[in-house]
Every structure is written in C-alpha cells, then in structure tokens.
Amino acid sequence: MELKVIAEAAGAPGGGCASSGCGAGGDKLAHLPEAIRAKINNHPCFSEDAHHHYARMHVAVAPACNIQCHYCNRKYDCSNESRPGVVSEVLTPDQAVKKVIAVAAAIPQMTVLGIAGPGDPLANPQRTLETFRQLSEKAPDIKLCVSTNGLALPELVDEICKHNIEHVTITINCVDPDVGAKIYPWIFWNNRRVTGRKAAEILIAQQQKGLEMLVARGVLVKVNSVLIPGVNAEHLKEVSRVVKAKGAFLHNVMPLIAEPEHGTFFGLMGQRGPTNDELSALQDACAGDMAMMRHCRQCRADAVGMLGEDRGDEFTLDKIAEQEVDYAAAMARRAEVHAAIEASRTAQRRQSSETFVSIASLTRRRPARPEPRPVLMAVASTGGGVINQHFGHAREFLVYEASANDVRFVGHRKVDLYCSGDETCGDGESVLAKTIRVLDGCEVVLCSRIGYEPWGQLEAAGIAPNGEHAMEPIEDAIAVVYREMGEAGLLEPAAGATQRMSA
Amino acid sequence: MAYKIIEGCVNCWACLPLCPSEAIRDALPHFTIDARACTECEGDFADPQCASICPIEGVILDSLGVPLNPPGSLTGIPPDRWAEIRTQIQAR
Numbered sequence: 001m002e003l004k005v006i007a008e009a010a011g012a013p014g015g016g017c018a019s020s021g022c023g024a025g026g027d028k029l030a031h032l033p034e035a036i037r038a039k040i041n042n043h044p045c046f047s048e049d050a051h052h053h054y055a056r057m058h059v060a061v062a063p064a065c066n067i068q069c070h071y072c073n074r075k076y077d078c079s080n081e082s083r084p085g086v087v088s089e090v091l092t093p094d095q096a097v098k099k100v101i102a103v104a105a106a107i108p109q110m111t112v113l114g115i116a117g118p119g120d121p122l123a124n125p126q127r128t129l130e131t132f133r134q135l136s137e138k139a140p141d142i143k144l145c146v147s148t149n150g151l152a153l154p155e156l157v158d159e160i161c162k163h164n165i166e167h168v169t170i171t172i173n174c175v176d177p178d179v180g181a182k183i184y185p186w187i188f189w190n191n192r193r194v195t196g197r198k199a200a201e202i203l204i205a206q207q208q209k210g211l212e213m214l215v216a217r218g219v220l221v222k223v224n225s226v227l228i229p230g231v232n233a234e235h236l237k238e239v240s241r242v243v244k245a246k247g248a249f250l251h252n253v254m255p256l257i258a259e260p261e262h263g264t265f266f267g268l269m270g271q272r273g274p275t276n277d278e279l280s281a282l283q284d285a286c287a288g289d290m291a292m293m294r295h296c297r298q299c300r301a302d303a304v305g306m307l308g309e310d311r312g313d314e315f316t317l318d319k320i321a322e323q324e325v326d327y328a329a330a331m332a333r334r335a336e337v338h339a340a341i342e343a344s345r346t347a348q349r350r351q352s353s354e355t356f357v358s359i360a361s362l363t364r365r366r367p368a369r370p371e372p373r374p375v376l377m378a379v380a381s382t383g384g385g386v387i388n389q390h391f392g393h394a395r396e397f398l399v400y401e402a403s404a405n406d407v408r409f410v411g412h413r414k415v416d417l418y419c420s421g422d423e424t425c426g427d428g429e430s431v432l433a434k435t436i437r438v439l440d441g442c443e444v445v446l447c448s449r450i451g452y453e454p455w456g457q458l459e460a461a462g463i464a465p466n467g468e469h470a471m472e473p474i475e476d477a478i479a480v481v482y483r484e485m486g487e488a489g490l491l492e493p494a495a496g497a498t499q500r501m502s503a
Numbered sequence: 504m505a506y507k508i509i510e511g512c513v514n515c516w517a518c519l520p521l522c523p524s525e526a527i528r529d530a531l532p533h534f535t536i537d538a539r540a541c542t543e544c545e546g547d548f549a550d551p552q553c554a555s556i557c558p559i560e561g562v563i564l565d566s567l568g569v570p571l572n573p574p575g576s577l578t579g580i581p582p583d584r585w586a587e588i589r590t591q592i593q594a595r
C-alpha cells in the first residue's frame with residue numbers, strides 16, 4: 001500500500017514549494033485547507049517530505065479478498081496494495097496490536113499504522129475494525145489508515161468513521177466498465193460470483209459511491225491506480241479528473257508489476273509493465289491541478305519502518321512475545337522525537353530557501369543565454385532528507401529534476417524491483433549493470449561513498465558519480481551540483497544528447 | 504452431499520465466515536470442510552458460498568470429486584499456458 005505524494009498545486013505548475021525545495025509536503029498542497037495539511041504533515045505515505053523523516057508500518061490481518069485483479073495472485077500477496085512477495089505471517093487482531101505497540105516503542109519515528117491486505121481489509125471487516133478499535137484506545141497518537149478495492153466500502157463508511165480513521169486509500173483503476181472488464185475477472189457480490197463487464201460496473205459504482213461518502217464525512221481519500229500499458233494508460237487521465245472532481249486529495253499512479261514468476265494473469269500472459277518514462281509522462285499528464293504522489297514504494301502488506309526500508313524481520317511474533325512495553329513512556333518518547341524532527345525540518349526549510357534564491361539569480365545573471373536545460377539526478381539516501389547511503393547499498397534511488405528555477409522530486413527507482421520493460425531485462429545481469437540501467441536518464445548520482453569499480457562503470461555510462469555531498473540535505477546538494485554543471489558549461493541545451501545514455 | 508477443500512487452498516479465510524453451516528475449519532496445512540455439517544448451502548443460498556468466493560482454482564470439490572472452479576475458470580489463464588510455464592520454470 002502503497003502509498004505516498006505530491007506535485008504542483010493549482011496554477012503553479014512546477015512552482016511553489018514542490019520545486020522550491022522547502023521540503024514540506026504540506027506546502028505542496030497549498031490549495032488544501034489547513035486542517036488537511038496538518039493531517040498529512042507527518043504522514044510518510046502522503047507527504048513526500050515526511051517520508052524522509054517518519055516511519056509507518058502495515059499489519060497483515062486481512063487475508064481474504066472479495067474481487068480478483070489480473071495483477072494479483074493471492075497465492076503470494078497483493079501486488080497492488082503491497083509489494084509482491086509472501087507476507088511472512090498473517091496476524092490475528094490481538095497479535096497485530098501487540099506488534100504495533102512493540103514497533104512504535106522501538107521506532108519512535110513511527111506515525112502511521114496501515115492495514116492494506118494482503119487481501120482487501122474491508123472484505124475482512126471484523127479483523128480490520130477490531131485492530132483499529134484496540135489501537136485507537138492503546139496508541140492514540142498513531143494515525144490509522146486503510147486501503148481498499150472499494151467493493152465493500154459504502155456499507156462500512158460509518159464503521160470506519162467510528163474508529164477515527166483519518167485516511168483511506170481506494171484503488172481505482174478505471175471508471176469505464178469496458179476497461180474494468182480487462183482488469184477484474186470477477187467479484188463476489190450479493191452472495192454470488194459475478195464476472196465480466198457486469199462485475200466491473202458494480203465495482204466501479206461502489207468505489208465512486210464510497211469515495212463520495214468518505215469525502216462528505218471529511219475523511220482524506222487517496223486514490224491509487226495501477227498503470228497497465230494498453231489497458232488503462234490513456235484512461236487514467238479520465239480517472240484522475242473524475243476522482244479529483246469528487247474530492248480525492250491525492251492520486252497515486254503506480255506501475256504494474258507483472259513478472260511471470262508471480263503467477264498473475266498479467267504476468268503469465270506477458271502483459272508488460274510501464275517504462276519509467278511512460279510512468280512519469282502519465283504522472284505529469286494527470287498532475288494538472290491535482291496532487292500526484294511520486295514516492296510510492298508499493299510496500300509489502302507487512303512492511304515496517306521508513307519507506308524504502310523494511311525492518312519486519314526484527315518484529316516477528318516470537319521476537320516480540322516476551323517484550324513488555326510501557327505504552328505511556330513510549331508515547332512520551334515518540335512525542336519528543338517528533339518534536340525534534342519538526343525542529344530540524346523547519347531549519348532545513350530555512351536553509352533551502354536561501355540556496356534556491358541563488359539558483360534563480362544564476363539564470364538572471366546571464367540573460368543572453370538560453371535557459372539551461374534540466375538535469376535528472378539520482379540520490380542514495382536512507383532517510384532524513386540527507387545524502388547518507390553508500391552507492392552499493394542502495395536498493396532504490398530518489399530521482400530529482402534540477403532546472404533553472406527549482407529542484408523537484410520526480411520519483412524513486414528501485415534497483416531490485418522494477419523492470420523497465422526492455423529486452424535486456426534478463427537474469428544474468430549483474431546488480432551493477434541493473435543499477436545503471438535503472439538510472440537511465442540520470443546524469444549524476446549522489447551518494448555518501450562509492451567504490452572504485454562502480455565509479456568507472458557509471459562514468460562509462462555517462463552518469464557522473466558524486467560523493468562530495470555526504471550528509472548534506474538532498475535538495476541543497478543538487479542545487480550546488482547543478483550550478484557547478486552550469487559553470488562548467490554542461491547545461492547548454494545541446495549537451496543533453498551526448499550526456500545521456502541511449503534511452 | 505458435501506464439498507471438500509483439498510491441497511492448494513491458500514488459507515485465505517475468504518470462505519470461512521461466509522459458510523451458513525459453520526462447516527469450514529481453519530485447519531493446517533489447509534482449510535477443511537466438515538462433511539457432516541456442509542449442506543452445499545441448500546436452502547440458504549442459490550450458489551455455494553465457499554466456491555463462489557474462493558480465488559484458487561481446483562481446490563474445492565463437489566461430492567463427485569469434480570472441481571467447482573475448474574482450471575482457467577477464475578484466473579482466465581488457459582490450463583495449457585499454465586502447463587507450459589510450469590515446464591519452463593521446472594527446467595531452470
């Protein structure tokens with residue numbers, strides 16, 4: 001469940017904070033009421049900046065599902081609300097509550113608990129709601145959220161509101177039943193299995209109704225869509241328009257993951273996933289005046305920790321069995337840690353705005369020149385909003401676009417998960433070769449350190465490795481590197497062709 | 504007259520709460536149906552509930568041992584395609 005944020009606010013394409021690097025997810029949603037921004041300020045899934053600082057966890061209490069998606073194989077896991085791969089243990093509500101308490105005590109950055117499957121949490125209403133009920137009592141400072149395919153949503157909206165859930169994610173892949181029929185082979189509805197177009201029609205109607213009901217009750221709704229080339233790629237622009245019009249505050253377009261070994265219909269039938277370029281292009285097209293989330297990690301349904309890391313192994317049932325947790329002390333400690341994080345975010349924001357003034361002045365000083373071209377840079381970071389990871393340890397890279405006016409987060413790329421969809425995507429490929437392919441289009445990679453061999457290979461591939469900005473705030477460092485590239489004459493519009501790898 | 508759950512069931516819990524006869528057990532390695540309790544949903548529902556929500560093909564059998572959801576019926580994946588992929592994977 002993926003989960004997470006933001007682009008341009010209405011009327012400020014590429015501008016405002018998204019670009020200025022003020023670093024506040026909330027500010028990028030400047031068109032939203034204060035109350036909503038306050039709700040997402042420390043939500044790692046909804047605020048692109050918050051995900052550098054705060055942690056979340058999922059508990060897998062909901063194994064049953066009431067529909068079938070062609071990108072899911074329940075023999076393994078849900079590839080949509082969670083990353084494909086086995087959920088290591090399905091928990092009872094009591095076990096889940098125990099785990100959440102243990103994790104929230106051990107990882108004080110934790111702000112959010114989500115239930116996202118492995119099936120559909122609302123197809124398991126007793127298990128899901130019981131977990132929420134206990135948690136809202138025992139850990140009242142943890143935000144609760146839930147992901148759903150929407151089929152059972154309308155009938156459960158009242159229950160959901162009762163448990164004080166602030167955020168709901170609905171996966172909506174289409175608003176046209178003809179498109180839906182290509183994604184959903186069947187649903188379970190009114191005690192029978194319904195197939196084909198009729199099934200999609202019912203599901204779509206329920207999703208839209210559920211969305212409207214939640215918005216009417218003031219619950220924040222994020223919409224996830226899985227981008228399936230040739231099936232709903234064009235159609236997602238329409239989906240984005242519709243859900244935005246109905247009050248969803250965030251739209252997260254995620255790439256289809258379809259490998260034959262996952263055993264899904266799409267995987268086995270050879271349906272390809274989107275390339276990085278197709279995904280960004282669609283995210284840009286959907287952005288418009290709607291916040292788009294670009295830092296979604298398609299996490300597992302039992303993920304624990306900061307986005308992009310998974311500390312689930314530290315908290316298996318047997319490991320937490322003997323732990324006694326002092327709730328009150330843990331909550332006090334969380335409050336302290338969160339206050340410290342907020343103080344450092346504010347400080348970073350202040351610094352960044354200074355840096356950004358200087359970039360803008362760089363262009364102003366040279367009015368005769370054509371505007372320097374934008375450059376994509378990749379960053380290895382384990383969190384905290386700083387460059388702090390060894391190149392060779394990175395399992396994913398954050399990708400930013402630096403341009404004359406701003407530094408903008410455009411997404412992340414996983415080294416071990418995404419297939420860019422081309423022919424070279426084979427098993428024999430070395431991790432380094434794969435990483436280089438994943439970084440296609442980036443001209444610089446910033447990391448804390450990098451080995452000699454990868455250094456040479458990256459350079460050979462036209463990507464400049466850079467370890468000079470270790471422990472510096474990401475956006476500031478990118479701004480500096482971009483300015484240096486300008487000074488070295490690397491930003492002439494024509495230089496792009498030779499700098500980039502062949503796409 | 505009773506249905507049966509066989510190996511291949513993924514213990515997903517979807518069927519258990521739907522059974523009007525409380526005939527389904529969350530047993531290991533896979534769920535089972537208590538043959539004495541199962542009514543095939545006669546009198547309660549037009550369709551047997553367990554077989555109507557089960558996402559896995561071939562794991563619920565009727566009293567003649569015939570799968571209620573035969574291969575290809577739920578996923579749309581033709582059985583020969585499955586066979587082919589399986590052969591490929593096993594040849595690795």
Ligand code: SF4
Nearest residue numbers: 065069072078119149
């Ligand atoms: S809703 Fe989620 S769990 Fe259910 S079939 Fe779809 S992807 Fe799988």
Ligand code: SF4
Nearest residue numbers: 522541542543544553
């Ligand atoms: S057929 Fe009906 S009564 Fe029998 S196990 Fe399935 S759901 Fe229960």
Ligand code: SF4
Nearest residue numbers: 512513515516518557
């Ligand atoms: S629905 Fe099917 S797979 Fe799930 S527990 Fe029941 S028999 Fe097993």
